[in-house]
Amino acid sequence: MAKSIPRSSTIAALDVGTTKVACFIAQLGEGGELQIAGAGHHRSRGLRSGQVTNLDEAEASVRAAVEAAEQMSNIRIDKVFLNMSCGTPQSTRVDVEMTVSGHQIRDTDVRRVLDHGSARYDVNDRELIHCIPTGYSIDGGNGILDPRGMYGEKLGVNLHLVTAAIGPSRNLNTVIDRCDLDIEDRVVSPYASGLACLVDDEKELGVTVIDLGGGTTSIAVFLESQVVYVDTLPVGGNHVTGDIAKGLSTPVAKAERLKTVYGSVLQSPADARELLKVPLVGEDDEDSANEVPKSMLVQIVQARLEETFELVRSHLEASGVAKMAGRRIVLTGGASQLEGVRDLAELMLDKQVRLGRPKLIRGLPESLSGPAFSTALGLLRYGLREHVVKPDHAAMAAAKKKRSLGLVGQWLRENF
Ligand SMILES: Nc1ncnc2c1ncn2[C@@H]1O[C@H](COP(=O)(O)OP(=O)(O)OP(=O)(O)O)[C@@H](O)[C@H]1O
Ligand SMILES: [Mg+2]
Known part of the structure; x- marks a missing residue:
């Protein structure tokens, strides 16, 4: 199949869910907006609670979804933004401080402190999925969003690290590899779902997204426009x-x-x-x-949903983010369509609850705009952000002539 669209203007998202695999192919419009070019989904086989249990079956499901999206769009994809539900993704918060000896803080200082912090996930059987700076400090003074250009003796950063068990994650990578696809980036499922169905004010003021899927229930807490906590429960x-x-x-x-x-x-x-x-x-x-x-x-x-929300509540309380997360909950995922689930969540979690569907994207068929597609469409939004700040190498070379910031700057923009 001929590649009719330059690769850099195409973003592909692959949600390997427990009950369905969904693939969306989007193109960037002239104004940088997303436009769906193709979509495909297929019933999942060989997966349980977000984890691959049979490589051959999982490969066949992924291939079927990807091929359907490719056929519809007439675009062949070779890399995807992929969701991670496997390997029990977990959040760790890390605070690190490094000396900058009183000089003006540069990109390299910020990079150094971030590298230092991300190296702290020293658990052998887990790998780092996300490293998200949630705030900086200079000489102990918190609340700094961008320390570059400022002066101080010590630069600190609060990091939100998300890690996952290596074994299940390698199995998923194997499936993707067998389908002749590269992974452009991985995003934990509830983070992606949040990007799809939250409005900016919710993310800024504090909100908890609960994605009620088929084999998992996953949670992401957003505050001050950053994701500050994620968790996955093996029940759905x-x-x-x-x-x-x-x-x-x-x-x-x-x-x-x-x-x-x-x-x-x-x-x-x-x-x-x-x-x-x-x-x-x-x-x-x-x-x-x-x-x-x-x-x-x-x-x-009712009994199963009560048990699920009880688990959600205890995980949020144990994480210490329950208070920070504010009073708002957004429920999404296929199982959020169960009648009465919003009222039960409100009752059990004692918060304001709304049902979240993915925000509209041009060209999205009505049949694929339901809450079961939040993760996949959130992956596209994540991909859009990455493409805007991380263009491909040719585009990057051209852009570099215009910009004074180098590659470190690219990386920094992605994290601010
Ligand atoms: N109308 C509906 N009412 C109630 N439940 C529904 C409805 N439609 C779908 N579901 C349920 O939603 C679940 C699938 O949701 P979803 O597609 O979000 O899961 P998934 O992404 O494949 O799985 P996971 O995220 O757990 O890996 C199934 O258990 C299905 O029974
Ligand atoms: Mg899902």
């Missing part, structure tokens, strides 16, 4: 389906349908009277289907 909508299948002795596919059509996390008085036909596992005969009150289904769904 598929566990709800599994509970229904077990609780009502029905096949998984029927349980999934019962969940999406009748499922709710809030009981209503009429639920006890409403009877649902529930086919039994192993019985093909429609007549042998059970009749079950809807209240039983709701009870099962």
Whole structure:
């Protein structure tokens, strides 16, 4: 297939989720805005709770999604912005200080202090996914957003490091490699979801994004426009389906349908009277289907969601960011479509909750604009930011003539 668009104007996002793989290919418009050129998604196989469990099956799912997006856009992609749900991504906050001997702080000083801080993730079996400066200090005075050009003896930085276990991350890399794709950058899933569905004021004032996926529930806290905490729990909508299948002795596919059509996390008085036909596992005969009150289904769904939000609450409290994060929660991900989930979250987490769909991007088909696509569309937004500050080498050489900042400056712009 011919490459009809220069690579530097194309951004590709790949969300390898537990229930679906989604691939979006976008082009940059003249004004630097995103325009969707192609999209494809395919049911995931060979993944569980965000982790690859079967390389061949996962490869086939990724290939199918990518090929669909390539066909639609007539663009062949060779690198992607990839989400990370595997390897239990975890946040660590690190504060480091280095002497700058009273001279004016330069790009190289900032780079040195950041390198010093990121080298602190000294856990052998984990790798660094993100290194995000959340604030600087000079001689102990905090609240500095950009220290370059200022004077002081000691330069400090507060870093938010996100690490993930190496083993699961290598397995995911292998799948991507087998699909003949390079990874342009990796972004933890809830961070990407936040970029897709939060408005700037929320990110600035403090907000918690909860992405209710199929095999995972992931959390990202944003404050002062930076992501300050991420976490991933190995439980999601598929566990709800599994509970229904077990609780009502029905096949998984029927349980999934019962969940999406009748499922709710809030009981209503009429639920006890409403009877649902529930086919039994192993019985093909429609007549042998059970009749079950809807209240039983709701009870099962409710129990799992209560447990999930309880886990979210305890993780947020243990992280120490619960207070910093403010009173606002945005729920997204496929399972956020369960009826009543917003009210339950409000009740259990004692915050203001809204449902978040990805912000509109030109050319995005309506069918792919739901909350299940927040991560994938957030990857595009992350990619857009990277492309704007990190053009390819040819473009960079041209740009360098115009700009006085060198490569370190490029890197710094990305981090301020
Ligand atoms: N209308 C709906 N009502 C309730 N649940 C739904 C609905 N549509 C999808 N879901 C659930 O959403 C889940 C899938 O969500 P999503 O596509 O965000 O997951 P994923 O990204 O593949 O997985 P993960 O992020 O956990 O790796 C499934 O459990 C599915 O049953
Ligand atoms: Mg997901």
